[in-house]
Amino acid sequence: MDPAEVEFLSEKEIVKIIPNFSLDKIYLIGGDLGPFNPGLPVEVPVWLALNLKQRQKCRIVPPEWMDVEKLEEIRELERKEGTFAPVPSPYYMELTKLLLNHASDNIPKADEIRTLVKDIWDTRIAKLRLSADSFINQQEAHAKLDNLTLMEINTIRSFFLDSLNFMYKLRSNMQPASSKGKAMDY
Amino acid sequence: MNRLLWPRSLSGALIGLQVLAPKPQTGSETNTQQRKLQVRVRRLHSVCLSHTQMDAQPYFPVQAGVGMEENFLSLDDILLSHERLPVRIECTFPRLGFLERSSDTQDIVEGTKMELPLWLSKGLYEKKRRVLSVELPKVYREGWRTVFNADPNVVDLHKRGPYYYSLGSQMLHFESPENPDIAQTLLQTFIGRFRRTMDSSQNAYNEDTSALVERLDSLEKGLFKSGQSGLNGFQSWEKGQAGQLTASSLVLNYRKRKMADGPH
Incomplete structure (x- = not known):
């Protein structure tokens, strides 16, 4: 998966905007939006919010969590906890x-x-790498990772899957009898 | 020996080229032969090049099989099959003495020690009829196994391999009491080196990675590459380059090749 695809998916999230124009309710496949009235906050998907913003038709209300104090709290929690x-x-x-x-x-x-979010991201990626390493080290077969986001999984996906594949094959070497019957995918 | 190691793949074609090269002006026949081989080398070369590229590829490269089974279409596995193994001949090979340069006898006699490529040893090896017995290469013997168990990170696997894991798995085809230990060491080595491969591939952004990969096994190099593609993808997204349209590397390479081929 491409990071751009992940970004595309994220654009379906809902944000609040304050439009400075008026328009009736619009009917889209993904749901109805509006009606838009100047000064009255309305909820729209991110892609529309950005489009309107670029044309200077609205003001975006940042999501609740996008706030220095809240993010600092999250950062501290992230650093304190061993899990995600x-x-x-x-x-x-x-x-x-x-x-x-x-x-x-x-x-x-x-x-x-921007700095706070980057800090949180770095802490989480470091944790992700640490847990991947211990996963490999202890030769586990499955793990439960809560609270991981798509983008985080995406950065490590191909590397991790390849490693697990190789490890599986090296492991099946140890029981030569059972690996005989397995056909390759190709 | 020469003939036993003859073609099947890139290294075979290269050897052929070397053999033909010293006497280029003897006649048109040699020249056409040489020309054919050159074409073959160049084609294989382009396959290899596209194999190493990170992004768009003209086809889906087949990964090495790693386990007991090789992947028929994997370039790495083809090259792996040319690794030489020390073997001991267990029955006389009549009138094949010319293959063994070190002795003048007509036959290869029982008990001769020589080196054969993996693909040939695998073909000749049989459990019931003892045609030849395969000795373990040094890296898989007791002494080196101790080193790998102590600290796998210090070993230069590229120098020792470069197909350490794959060849080790292939060695399990030949019966030996040490097989379980070899399999165990292979796995432990991979696990022990995993952290370093992961960290270096996920942290080296926009820098020269040759120092990082030079000690890796060919399999670990593949892992390194996929780690790098994840990192590069994320970084270019973060810098806002992901939204820009760029020419496909296929198109660029096609133009380059056209230019290179132009003068002929």
């Missing part, structure tokens, strides 16, 4: 990047938020 702490949004990384790149004037303390 719950994240504010399954697409926290993508949303931060999208919103901060296109609508940084609507988000207070944009730079601090």
Whole structure:
């Protein structure tokens, strides 16, 4: 999977915007949006919010968790816990990047938020690598990883799957009798 | 020996080229032969090149089989089958003495020690009729196994291999009391080296990785590459380059090849 595809999926998340134009309710396959009235907050998907923002038709209200104090709390929790702490949004990384790149004037303390999210990301990736290593080391067959986001899984996916495949084959070497009957995929 | 190691793949074609090369002006026949071989080498070369590219590929490269079974279409496994193994001949090979340069006898006599490529040893080896017995290469013997069990990270697997894991798995085809230990050591070595491969592939961004990969087994190099593609993908997304459209590497390479072929 491409990171761009993950980003595409994240654009279906809902944000609140304050439009400065008026429009009737619009009917789309994915659901009805609107009606839009100047000054009245309305919920729309991110892709629409960004589009309107680029045409300067609205102001984006940042999601609740995109706030310095809350993110600091999450960061501390993440550093303290050995396991993955719950994240504010399954697409926290993508949303931060999208919103901060296109609508940084609507988000207070944009730079601090950027650093905080990056810190959280780094901590989680380090944890992910640590747990992958212990997973391999103890030759486990399955593991439960809660609270991982798609983007995080995506960075390590191909490497990890390949390693597990190789390890499986090296392991099946140890029981030559049972590996005889297995045909290759190719 | 020369003939036993003859073609089947890239290294075979290269050897053929070397043999023909010293006498280029003897006649048109040699020249056409040489030309054919050159074409073959170049074709294999382009296959190899596209094998090493990270992004778009003209076909899906087949990974090495690693286990007891080889993957027929894997380039790594083809090259692996040319690894030489020390063998001991257990019955006389009549009138094949010319293959063994070190002795002048007509036959290869029983008890001769020589080196044969893996594909040939596998073909000749039989459990019931003892045609030849295969000795373990040094890296898989007791002494080296102790080293691998102590600290797999210090070993230069590229120098010792470069098909350490694959060849080790292939050695299990030949009966030996040490087989379970070999399988165990292979697995432990992989596990022991995993962390370093992972960390280096996930952290080396936009830098020269040759120092990092030079000590890796060919299999670990493949892992390193997939780790790098994950990292590079994420980084280019973060920098906002993922949204830009770029020309496919296939198109670029096609243009290059056209230019290179132009003058002929």
